[in-house]
Amino acid sequence: MAVEGKTIDALSQFELTPILGAVGKAVSFSQSNLFMLVAVALSAGLMLASARRGALVPGRLQALGESAYEFIAGMVRDQVGDEGKKYFPFVFSVFMFVLFGNLLGMLPYAFTFTSHIAVTLALAVVVFITVTVVALMRHGMHFFSYFFPEGAPVWLAPIIIPVEVISYFSRVVSLSVRLFANMVAGHVMLKVFATFVVLLGGLGAVGPFVAAMPLAVNVALVGFEFLVAFLQAYVFAILTSIYLHDAVHLH
Amino acid sequence: MRRVTTLAALAATLPIAAIAAPTGSIPVEGMPQLAFGHPEQGPLLIGQIVWQLIIFGALVYIMAYVALPRVGAVIENRAARINADLEAAQAAKTEADAAMAAHRAATDQARATARAEVATAMQAAQAESDAKAAALNERLNAQIAEAEARIDASRTAAMGALRSVATDTTEALLTKLVGRVDRAAVDAAVTRELAARGRA
Numbered sequence: 001m002a003v004e005g006k007t008i009d010a011l012s013q014f015e016l017t018p019i020l021g022a023v024g025k026a027v028s029f030s031q032s033n034l035f036m037l038v039a040v041a042l043s044a045g046l047m048l049a050s051a052r053r054g055a056l057v058p059g060r061l062q063a064l065g066e067s068a069y070e071f072i073a074g075m076v077r078d079q080v081g082d083e084g085k086k087y088f089p090f091v092f093s094v095f096m097f098v099l100f101g102n103l104l105g106m107l108p109y110a111f112t113f114t115s116h117i118a119v120t121l122a123l124a125v126v127v128f129i130t131v132t133v134v135a136l137m138r139h140g141m142h143f144f145s146y147f148f149p150e151g152a153p154v155w156l157a158p159i160i161i162p163v164e165v166i167s168y169f170s171r172v173v174s175l176s177v178r179l180f181a182n183m184v185a186g187h188v189m190l191k192v193f194a195t196f197v198v199l200l201g202g203l204g205a206v207g208p209f210v211a212a213m214p215l216a217v218n219v220a221l222v223g224f225e226f227l228v229a230f231l232q233a234y235v236f237a238i239l240t241s242i243y244l245h246d247a248v249h250l251h
Numbered sequence: 252m253r254r255v256t257t258l259a260a261l262a263a264t265l266p267i268a269a270i271a272a273p274t275g276s277i278p279v280e281g282m283p284q285l286a287f288g289h290p291e292q293g294p295l296l297i298g299q300i301v302w303q304l305i306i307f308g309a310l311v312y313i314m315a316y317v318a319l320p321r322v323g324a325v326i327e328n329r330a331a332r333i334n335a336d337l338e339a340a341q342a343a344k345t346e347a348d349a350a351m352a353a354h355r356a357a358t359d360q361a362r363a364t365a366r367a368e369v370a371t372a373m374q375a376a377q378a379e380s381d382a383k384a385a386a387l388n389e390r391l392n393a394q395i396a397e398a399e400a401r402i403d404a405s406r407t408a409a410m411g412a413l414r415s416v417a418t419d420t421t422e423a424l425l426t427k428l429v430g431r432v433d434r435a436a437v438d439a440a441v442t443r444e445l446a447a448r449g450r451a
Binding site: 011012016037070117 | 279281282283284285292294295296297298299300301302303304306307309310311313314315317318319321322323324325326328329332
């Protein structure tokens, strides 16, 4: 699929295909959604297995689940404070969804749903709406003072308010595009260098030796992609926490 | 075992689902992620978002109401257990410290008592030996005094004898020389002579 008529096709890996036959086609259930289900099953399964063991001295699996729990719980506590406790499950879900989406994408044949701007944008919109609703519920109309910092000269309002509003809404874009661009770039690079391996490998006697170079690059890239997978999930979660902090405390 | 089987089945379905999926018949121009106008990709993109919202909502629900409270309970249990153990250890340490202090106090007291007893014993011994020495001294002094008295008596006796010896000698000499003796005169002369020499 990657090499068609000696051209590099790095983008077809992002195409959606309906699964589950006619039913899937009718309800537009693509392989992307299947991997979302897998991500949910794995993350929920990890936490449930970790809790079911419930040992005083945790085993490896339990320690993994608990360290994930404490990592995000600590992040929310540090960023939002004690009021943030009730938003912890939401931030945790966001983190696990993105993390498992990224990590599943590292498996061969798997589909990286976080490489779809629609998915990351939808997630960012969910975060944005949640944060805004939290802010409105906590502060009511006072929330709008967020867009005009206290003590600023009133005559600057025509400049400050639009800037603040734009920066508030640009959260959606920055959240979604950051994750999307990172995942797409990584997977395109992997695909391109993997195609090089195939193309150069076919160059007769010297082929295998020349092909070793892009192969080495790919090995390094895989490691790098694992780093990015964790890092982007972390960034998504911590930005969500910071936005929640703003919503709870208004600056 | 059951979980392993489930995982294996899951792992097997992933590639199958991906491979078995038919490639779209209409080629996609540009990035598939932005192909909202594509007759096949477009509906799938929209459907993907809808399904995502449902699936993510389910994840949040599971995490918030089932999984995370359980994990949190386990963690809190452990923290409570550790705290209780720490408190017990603290209590035990306090107790041990108290016992140690009591032991040290008892040792100190015993040492002080022993020292006091030694001191009294030594004092008693000293007093006893002092008394003995005093008694001995007294006895010796008495003996010395007695001896001196005896010496004095002997000397006095000797002195008395000297007078009679001197008188007798004088009488004998006078008898030989003169032939007669005036006893009273001889006594007076001896007495005078003795007084002159300080031996009266």
